[in-house]
Each structure stands twice: as C-alpha cells, then as structure tokens.
Amino acid sequence: MEDHEIKPIMEALMFVSGDPISIDRLHDVLTEVEKPRLKALLEEVKTEYAQSNRGLQVVEVAGGYQITTRFEMAPWIKEMEKVKAAARLSKPGLETLAIIAYKQPATRAEIEQIRGVDAAGVLKTLMERKLIKIVGRKEVAGRPMMYGTTREFLQYFGLPDLTGLPTLKEFSEVVESEREGEVPAEMQETLSEPPVESSDEAAAAESEDRMAEAETEAPLEEETILSGSNPSPGGESA
Numbered sequence: 001m002e003d004h005e006i007k008p009i010m011e012a013l014m015f016v017s018g019d020p021i022s023i024d025r026l027h028d029v030l031t032e033v034e035k036p037r038l039k040a041l042l043e044e045v046k047t048e049y050a051q052s053n054r055g056l057q058v059v060e061v062a063g064g065y066q067i068t069t070r071f072e073m074a075p076w077i078k079e080m081e082k083v084k085a086a087a088r089l090s091k092p093g094l095e096t097l098a099i100i101a102y103k104q105p106a107t108r109a110e111i112e113q114i115r116g117v118d119a120a121g122v123l124k125t126l127m128e129r130k131l132i133k134i135v136g137r138k139e140v141a142g143r144p145m146m147y148g149t150t151r152e153f154l155q156y157f158g159l160p161d162l163t164g165l166p167t168l169k170e171f172s173e174v175v176e177s178e179r180e181g182e183v184p185a186e187m188q189e190t191l192s193e194p195p196v197e198s199s200d201e202a203a204a205a206e207s208e209d210r211m212a213e214a215e216t217e218a219p220l221e222e223e224t225i226l227s228g229s230n231p232s233p234g235g236e237s238a
Helices: 003-016 022-030 035-051 070-080 091-103 108-115 122-126 152-158 169-181 197-214 223-228
Strands: 054-062 063-069 132-137 145-149
Touching: 003 022, 003 035, 022 035, 035 054, 063 070, 070 132, 091 108, 091 122, 091 145, 108 122, 108 145, 122 132
Parallel strands: none
Antiparallel strands: 054 063, 132 145
8 A cells, every 4th residue: 555545544533532542453454565654654644734723633642643723713612512521630739649649659658648638539530630640569578559640641641651751840730830820832732631521421521520629638839749748637527
C-alpha cells in the first residue's frame, strides 16, 4: 500500500476508536505495513494536522495516538453543548492524586501521613473515576493495599506517560500562579481542564463536587511530598 492510502485508514481508525490506539493495534489491522513505517506515518499525520490550522489535533497519549479537539476550541464546544463547566477534580482529590502520582506505589497510611487527614473518601472517589487503581500489597504488617495511577489518569491530563509529569518546582510555580490568577503559558496545555464531557458526566461530576465541598481538609505542602513528613493531625469526612 502507498502512504497516501495508509494515512486516511489510520485517521479513520483513530476517529472511531474510543481510546488511544497503539502502534501494535494499528499493525493488527494494517498487517502488511511494518511498525516503524506506521510510526513514521502517524507522525506525519500529526504534523499535517498541526500545520493546517484545524480544529482537531493528533496527540500521543497513554501509550497510543488519538484525535482530539484543540485546547483553543473548548469555549466554542462548551457553548454548543450548553455545558456550564467542565468537570474538575476537587482540591482534596487533586492533592491526593498528586501524592499518588509522584510517590506511587503509595499506601493509604502514607498518603494520610503526608496530608494529615483521613483519605478514605477521596481514594474511593478517585477509584470510581478510574484515575487510580490498586497495584498490589505492601510486604509489611497488615499488608496494606498500594495505589498507583491508571491509563485514564494519563488521558485525563493529556500525558504520554509518567515522565511527562511536571517537576515539583513547576507544579509549585503553577499553584502560586493560580493563587495570583495567572497560569504560565508554557504550563497551560499540560495542566488544562479535560475536554468537555457529556451532560450525564457533567451532572455526576457536579454532584461529586458538592460532596467534596463538605470535606474539611488540610492544605498539601510541597515539602511534604518531597520529604514525606507528618503534618499535624486533622480530620476529614468521607
């Protein structure tokens, strides 16, 4: 097959796939095309999308390739769908997720030691949203469960893999900028809100946020992630 015949097939497969499609999965369909060639053609399609000022883009995320809307199109999509706001994680959820992302695998006790509050309710919410999963049990007394991030976590934040996480220094700069009302331009795309969800998903997320507002939480300090020190004990309702 010629390159000009393969590219539209790959576009169609990315379009109909609900999840990022890997090189291996493409090769299962396009069996006569070698994987290095598929990879090179995908990069060409990605560049063509970027240079043609389209509303869509090809991104490498969660171990595969996916066609998504460009970040700049979000306001127009929200207007069309009449969605009030994209679903966001609560502050407790983001803090807990940050600890797991940077220290994984992490047990509930380790998370609670850093945050100083009970984490059961937040962990349950993150599990339900499939952003974290149980990755095993720690070989200590009681064999507590250990948590790690999922493929959905990478998709949610638009990361190709965990090496794409911002450094703690960058993360602290973003937090400080958000307090001042301005996020650095170079970090906006990495830490932008996820794509607009369906009305059912948005309603469920709004319900989650209302429940999260009832939680009383201690703030997460950057030093605690780095050192794992134990803040003053606090309380948190599930």
